[in-house]
Amino acid sequence: xxxxxxxxxxxxxxxxxxxxxxxxxxxxxxxxxxxxxxxxxxxxxxxxxxxxxxxxxxxxxxxxxxxxxxxxxxxxxxxxxxxxxxxxxxxxxxxxxxxxxxxxxxxxxxxxxxxxxxxxxxxxxxxxxxxxxxxxxxxxxxx
Numbered sequence: 001x002x003x004x005x006x007x008x009x010x011x012x013x014x015x016x017x018x019x020x021x022x023x024x025x026x027x028x029x030x031x032x033x034x035x036x037x038x039x040x041x042x043x044x045x046x047x048x049x050x051x052x053x054x055x056x057x058x059x060x061x062x063x064x065x066x067x068x069x070x071x072x073x074x075x076x077x078x079x080x081x082x083x084x085x086x087x088x089x090x091x092x093x094x095x096x097x098x099x100x101x102x103x104x105x106x107x108x109x110x111x112x113x114x115x116x117x118x119x120x121x122x123x124x125x126x127x128x129x130x131x132x133x134x135x136x137x138x139x140x141x142x143x
Contacts, residue, residue, distance in 0.1 A: 037104035039063050041072035042121065044114045046083065059109045062138050073099055097123050105130040
């Protein structure tokens with residue numbers, strides 16, 4: 001339903017039409033500006049877990065600053081799942097792949113690519129998802 005060029009009495013009313021049209025366009029522009037793509041944060045977890053968790057938090061903050069919504073399952077699942085238990089790890093990786101499918105992009109951070117990261121990258125490539133690579137200084141690099 002659009003804005004009517006005529007007032008309630010049927011007379012052409014360009015001033016009111018223009019004002020209402022401008023309001024509607026402004027609201028549409030604000031909604032477009034409010035769109036924040038969901039990005040999957042892909043970075044190492046195992047090994048130096050404390051340091052890797054700190055880095056993953058930094059990477060998530062970076063995504064927010066770039067007007068994106070970060071999703072980092074490796075910050076969530078280890079809170080209630082055991083990464084050293086083979087069955088739980090497989091279940092977590094399955095859930096990671098489901099969540100990856102909900103994301104607009106995969107952002108890979110760091111120069112070290114773990115086995116789990118390799119699986120996530122391969123799945124994103126298979127799905128033809130946009131993959132972006134960043135170094136640990138948050139600078140985008142070519143693959």
